[in-house]
Amino acid sequence: MAKRAAPEVNAGSMADIAFLLLIFFLVTTTIETDSGISRKLPPPQLEDVEPPVLKEKNIFVVELNRNNDLLVEETPMELKDLRKAAIAFLDNGGGQGDDACRYCQGAKDPSSSDNPDKAVISLRNNRETTYATYIAVQNELVAAYTELRNREAQRRFGKSFVQMEKDLKDVNYSGSKENLKEQIKTIQALYPEKLSEAEPKK
Amino acid sequence: MSKFKKKKSGELPAISTASLPDIVFMLLFFFMVATTMRENTLLIENRLPTADQVEKLDKKDLVMYIYAGKPSARYRSTAGTQAKIQLNDKFADVSEIKPFILAERAAKREELIPFLTTALKVDGDTNMGLVGDIKKELREVQALKINYTTRTGSAMDNLK
Numbered sequence: 337m338a339k340r341a342a343p344e345v346n347a348g349s350m351a352d353i354a355f356l357l358l359i360f361f362l363v364t365t366t367i368e369t370d371s372g373i374s375r376k377l378p379p380p381q382l383e384d385v386e387p388p389v390l391k392e393k394n395i396f397v398v399e400l401n402r403n404n405d406l407l408v409e410e411t412p413m414e415l416k417d418l419r420k421a422a423i424a425f426l427d428n429g430g431g432q433g434d435d436a437c438r439y440c441q442g443a444k445d446p447s448s449s450d451n452p453d454k455a456v457i458s459l460r461n462n463r464e465t466t467y468a469t470y471i472a473v474q475n476e477l478v479a480a481y482t483e484l485r486n487r488e489a490q491r492r493f494g495k496s497f498v499q500m501e502k503d504l505k506d507v508n509y510s511g512s513k514e515n516l517k518e519q520i521k522t523i524q525a526l527y528p529e530k531l532s533e534a535e536p537k538k
Numbered sequence: 539m540s541k542f543k544k545k546k547s548g549e550l551p552a553i554s555t556a557s558l559p560d561i562v563f564m565l566l567f568f569f570m571v572a573t574t575m576r577e578n579t580l581l582i583e584n585r586l587p588t589a590d591q592v593e594k595l596d597k598k599d600l601v602m603y604i605y606a607g608k609p610s611a612r613y614r615s616t617a618g619t620q621a622k623i624q625l626n627d628k629f630a631d632v633s634e635i636k637p638f639i640l641a642e643r644a645a646k647r648e649e650l651i652p653f654l655t656t657a658l659k660v661d662g663d664t665n666m667g668l669v670g671d672i673k674k675e676l677r678e679v680q681a682l683k684i685n686y687t688t689r690t691g692s693a694m695d696n697l698k
Binding site for chain 1 (some may be wrong): 548549550551553554560563564566567568571572587588590591592593594595596598601617642655657658659660661662663664665666669670673677678680681682683684685686687688690693694696697
């Protein structure tokens, strides 16, 4: 039997395939950008300024000890319960008269915070606390504020706070950005982030 | 001259290599696009913690990086095992943060200075004492915008 040579593979379209792949990867790869929790540090304290007096019930004390244990209002707590506890505190709205909070949906417990504007979360950590735990706690506290802001934005403007912030950055956003900025400011004023960090204990 | 020319033996014909340059170019382009240039060589371990309430840091030219963590294995003999700060390409002391920030500021245009952010890339195992010291220094030079750089993921993973 005569041996037949295998026909040569036509390689003319290889370049097309290559370009197709190239374009696919061009479109789908994203160059990695860093992301993280943005915070603002308080400006340096002048020596002679008296710290403002706050009512005990308006302070939510979160403490991390050297063994990475979480203490909330002097009772031990699991990290997963922190978000809920922070929301319950911020959204309590137990104030009377001028301090009353009309938009709060909390328990209105008179022994907890008056309104979100007065409520302060105080975070204190030990020098031996690990950074990862600290970030986890920060994350939960920021999440508590975000959740409340989302809820309020949804109620007033029909979309979440996160979505509003995203729209503000979006170049293709169709609505008025001035309005949006106002709305974001309103929500931020309703639930201001008051997170104070005490000097770490030795 | 034989009339019956022997047919070529059963060898396979050579595969055309004309498209090889295309493939090579494709790979080249791919890597050109997908690589990020590392600005600093890390001298420390840098396993960032995870968080989900994150914001993107998009304007890279307005970010100053401060790294901290335990020296990586090959530097341990010279730098010790305690967590250290790294600025640019070398280990630094806490007191060197201020001059570093001031130098970075001086290199930027004046109108951009209020928008400068300090990204803290700190290893998850570092003690808060060191981070607290860094933050104290930053407050003193009025570099108040900071960003704790993290990986995205559930915050609960940090406790494992």
